[in-house]
Amino acid sequence: MMTFPGRLSRRELMKMLAALCASALVPATKAASRDKLISKPIPSSGEALPVIGLGSSRTFNVGDDITARNTCAEVIRHFLDAGGRMIDSSPMYGSSQPVIGYALNKLGKSGEVFSADKVWTSAPHKGRKQIEASRRYWGVPAFDLIQVHNLVSWQENLETLYEMKEAGNIRYVGITTSHGRRHEEFEKVMKNRELDFVQFSYNLVDREAERRLLPLAAERGIAVIVNRPFQRGDLIYRLEEYPLPGWAGEIGCANWPQFLLKFIVSHPAVTCAIPATSQVEHVKENMGACYGALPDADMRARMIAYVKNL
Amino acid sequence: MDEWWTYGIADLVLFTPETYFRLFELYHRDWWPMQLACMAMAMVILLCLWLKPAWGGRVIAILLAGSWAWVGWAFLHLRFAPIHWIADWYAAAFFLQALLLFVYGVSRRRVEFEIENPARAGIGVFVLLCALLIMPATAHITGREWVQAELFAMTPDATALATLGLLLLVKMRVAVIWLVVIPVAWCFVTGATLWVLGAPEAMIPPAGAILTIALMLMPVRQRG
Numbered sequence: 232m233m234t235f236p237g238r239l240s241r242r243e244l245m246k247m248l249a250a251l252c253a254s255a256l257v258p259a260t261k262a263a264s265r266d267k268l269i270s271k272p273i274p275s276s277g278e279a280l281p282v283i284g285l286g287s288s289r290t291f292n293v294g295d296d297i298t299a300r301n302t303c304a305e306v307i308r309h310f311l312d313a314g315g316r317m318i319d320s321s322p323m324y325g326s327s328q329p330v331i332g333y334a335l336n337k338l339g340k341s342g343e344v345f346s347a348d349k350v351w352t353s354a355p356h357k358g359r360k361q362i363e364a365s366r367r368y369w370g371v372p373a374f375d376l377i378q379v380h381n382l383v384s385w386q387e388n389l390e391t392l393y394e395m396k397e398a399g400n401i402r403y404v405g406i407t408t409s410h411g412r413r414h415e416e417f418e419k420v421m422k423n424r425e426l427d428f429v430q431f432s433y434n435l436v437d438r439e440a441e442r443r444l445l446p447l448a449a450e451r452g453i454a455v456i457v458n459r460p461f462q463r464g465d466l467i468y469r470l471e472e473y474p475l476p477g478w479a480g481e482i483g484c485a486n487w488p489q490f491l492l493k494f495i496v497s498h499p500a501v502t503c504a505i506p507a508t509s510q511v512e513h514v515k516e517n518m519g520a521c522y523g524a525l526p527d528a529d530m531r532a533r534m535i536a537y538v539k540n541l
Numbered sequence: 542m543d544e545w546w547t548y549g550i551a552d553l554v555l556f557t558p559e560t561y562f563r564l565f566e567l568y569h570r571d572w573w574p575m576q577l578a579c580m581a582m583a584m585v586i587l588l589c590l591w592l593k594p595a596w597g598g599r600v601i602a603i604l605l606a607g608s609w610a611w612v613g614w615a616f617l618h619l620r621f622a623p624i625h626w627i628a629d630w631y632a633a634a635f636f637l638q639a640l641l642l643f644v645y646g647v648s649r650r651r652v653e654f655e656i657e658n659p660a661r662a663g664i665g666v667f668v669l670l671c672a673l674l675i676m677p678a679t680a681h682i683t684g685r686e687w688v689q690a691e692l693f694a695m696t697p698d699a700t701a702l703a704t705l706g707l708l709l710l711v712k713m714r715v716a717v718i719w720l721v722v723i724p725v726a727w728c729f730v731t732g733a734t735l736w737v738l739g740a741p742e743a744m745i746p747p748a749g750a751i752l753t754i755a756l757m758l759m760p761v762r763q764r765g
Contacts, residue, residue: 292556294623296563324555325624410552463551509557 268314269521271502273403274452275427280345282496283521284317285310285514286458286507292325299509304334306514311340313518319430319456319505320369321349321380322361328368336370346371347428347456349407351380355387362395376428378405382413385420393425403427409458414444421447430456433501434466435494435538449500457495457504466491473541482530483523488513492520494534497527550733556624558738562680565689565696568620572695579694582608583673583703590654590710598653598711602646605704608694610639616696631730635697638704638723651716661756665709668749672703679742698746701727705753713757721757725750 270279285307293299307318320327328348335341348365350358362377377395379388385406392404405428408417414431421429421444429448433440434457448455461467470487484490488506495504506517526534569576582604589597613635621628646652656662676691676699691699701724708721728750735743 289555289557292624293560294564294567294620296560296567299560299563323626325626410549509559 267522269496269523269525271496273427273454273502275403275454280454280503281314281316281521282501282503283315283492283517284319284345284347284456284503284505285315286505287318287320287327287331288324288458288507289463290507290509291320291327291330293330293509294326300330300333301337302511303330303509304337305511306509307331307334307340308338309511309514310518311338311343313515314521315518316343317345317347317456317503317505319347319458320365322351322365323349323380328365332368332370341369341371344371345376346374347376347378347405348374349378349380350388350392351383352388353384355384355391358388358391359395362391362401373399374401376403376405377401378407378428378430380407382406382408382416382420389420389424403454405429405454405456407431407456407458414439418443418447421451421453426451426453428454428456428502430458430505432459433457433495433498434460434462435491435534436466437462438535441498445498445500454502455500457501460492460495460504460506461488470538470541476537478533481524482526483519485519486516488516489520490534492517493526494531496520497525497531551737553627554625554734554737558740560624561734561738562685562689564620564624565680565691566686568616569688569690569692569695572615576692576695579608579692583693586703586707587673593654599647599650601654601707602642602652604694605707606639606642606646608639608700609635609642609704611694612697612700613639631697631727634723634727638720641720641723642704645716645720649716651714652720653712654710655712656710657713658756658759661709661759664752664756665706667706668709668752669703669706671745671749672699672706676702676742676745679745683741697727698731701731702746702749705749709753709756718757721753725753 268281270281272279290306291303293303310318318331320331322328335344346369348362348369350362352358352361362374366374377392379385379392389404389406392401395401396404405426406417406420407430408414409430409432417429417431420426429444431440431444433445445455447453467487470491475484475487475490479485479490482493484493492504492506495501504520506513508514508517586601586604589601594600613632617628617632617635622632642652673693676693678690680690681687690696693699693703704724705721705728708717708724711717728746732743732745732747732750735746
């Protein structure tokens with residue numbers, strides 16, 4: 232059959248239509264997975280939490296500097312807009328709690344967050360007072376989660392938290408540590424007390440928690456919050472000298488922060504990671520790890536090997 | 542705080558370098574033109590050292606005591622404590638130093654400027670000038686704004702270093718050793734803090750403290 236330049240045969244037209252349909256379909260599939268926020272259930276309740284939260288240690292401790300406070304408010308706005316829920320703080324973090332309260336009040340979003348704070352006192356009779364002061368700083372009706380910070384007077388402080396949970400003043404109880412501190416004692420508390428959450432450090436180059444804490448959390452049905460996912464930024468600083476592997480795109484990672492976060496939250500026992508930042512660009516990058524595919528066991532091994540060989 | 546020994550210095554510095562240096566900026570803006578009064582105080586101290594009036598030691602002690610009390614209240618308590626839970630303890634130490642300077646320098650007149658050892662006196666002048674001239678310039682030299690500068694009688698590091706320099710110029714007595722303890726301790730604390738923050742000037746205060754301790758261990762008087 233004779234064809235003329237600029238004109239299509241029926242077969243060619245059908246081929247083009249089929250190709251058009253296919254091309255329209257492929258991005259739609261990708262977009263669907265891209266747009267679906269990854270969340271994991273809290274084992275004790277089944278409530279789903281997005282796998283990326285927001286830490287506030289150092290980054291939100293800006294005092295009464297109004298310019299810096301407004302920047303923090305922008306970070307929280309972008310975090311919530313991207314689907315984030317858990318914000319974590321502590322009375323130890325200086326002005327971080329008032330800054331979070333300032334931001335939530337400014338944004339009118341106090342009701343949208345999963346509020347996670349800590350009790351940090353070696354005078355347990357002051358625990359309730361401290362938690363109430365923290366709640367007022369945040370400006371929330373009640374905290375979702377209170378954790379015993381770094382196991383400080385944990386026996387007595389946990390009793391206070393159990394009583395508060397029983398009375399409906401808080402919804403979840405937990406304990407925290409960081410940077411490998413007091414893991415043995417931490418493990419004992421996990422084995423012997425009823426906990427909804429535990430929080431500790433874990434990342435691609437510090438995988439000590441994989442030995443005991445993470446399996447124990449899975450066994451006991453305890454949600455895991457991972458702090459210091461970037462080793463306070465040092466890890467990103469070190470890795471940024473090197474190129475991201477080409478296959479990072481397969482798990483939806485466009486940068487090192489997403490690569491590191493996806494490694495953490497893809498561990499079956501991890502519920503969420505809480506990177507801290509005071510920069511809008513960084514929170515956008517971090518929240519990118521809440522979307523797309525998560526690495527499976529083989530891909531996790533590949534990620535470990537790649538970073539080890541750098 | 543339970544198990545405080547399990548914390549490293551980095552665990553205790555829970556603020557960023559940007560926040561810390563912005564603290565200086567906001568503080569200087571809040572108290573302007575107090576800085577001019579502080580510079581005038583520095584000039585009075587230098588004049589007292591130059592002219593050596595009989596009452597010079599007491600005047601310098603009063604000015605130093607006032608500086609330590611002011612920095613403790615206005616900088617450490619009002620500005621630093623909201624972002625650093627331990628800063629109120631630092632402020633208490635600064636008030637104690639102010640009290641010691643007043644008691645030993647003014648009431649008991651134990652701060653007498655006298656060159657007992659030329660080497661010590663020479664380095665004392667060098668440390669003092671570092672505190673008055675080089676410390677304020679470090680912000681600019683390291684790429685920060687002038688308004689974030691360390692300034693004698695306004696901010697802690699320059700005040701502590703100037704105090705150490707001056708104490709190297711006085712007649713050595715037990716009282717002087719007591720007066721050195723808190724400034725030396727502060728120089729190590731601030732050095733560690735600046736080191737955690739990655740500030741290039743982190744070594745200046747500890748170097749001043751080590752120099753002071755070494756010079757105080759030198760013989761009281763060199764006889765020719």
